[in-house]
Amino acid sequence: MIQTAYLETPLGIAAISGDENGITSVSVTQESSNKPSKDIHPYVQETIAQLKEYFDGQRTVFDLKLNPSGTEFQKKVWEELLNIPFGKTATYLDMAKRLGDPKCIRAAASANGKNPLWIIVPCHRVIGSDGSLTGYAGGLWRKKWLLDHENPVKQQSLF
Secondary structure, eight states, X not given: OXXXXXXXXXXXXEEEEEETTEEEEEEEEOOTTSOOOSSOOHHHHHHHHHHHHHHTTXXXXXXXXXXXXXXXXXXXXXXXXXXSOTTOOEEHHHHHHHTTOGGGHHXXXXXXXXXXXXXXXXXXXXXXXXXXXXXXXXXXXHHHHHHHHHSOOOOOOOO
């Protein structure tokens, strides 16, 4: 049986769902009715721990058992997203090329937008060919926050 727990993050309340077969979804909401969980189910405890480490700047890669629901093509896109390193970005065209068909750019972008595993499968690392922050289901302000979190500009000392 799929269980859901809630975690307060800098970007809203995250809903983490999963069962013994893996994490099925991680999403974010501003719903005030979803309060952070006190009784966390074993299936999602490790996900919550790793998300906390990510937001604390202590984790760059997730090591979790994932079980998202989607078409074979969507799953192929989501697998490819896992290859974009922390602190780096790729374009939608890059993604289509990695999938073996530059013409599948719209289908790849659509699958990217349906990613059910917020942050863990880093769809936020995909940007427009012109470098613009396009298409993010969680809102472009969250995409910008995540990219800044992963690649903060370091102020150099003048002295």
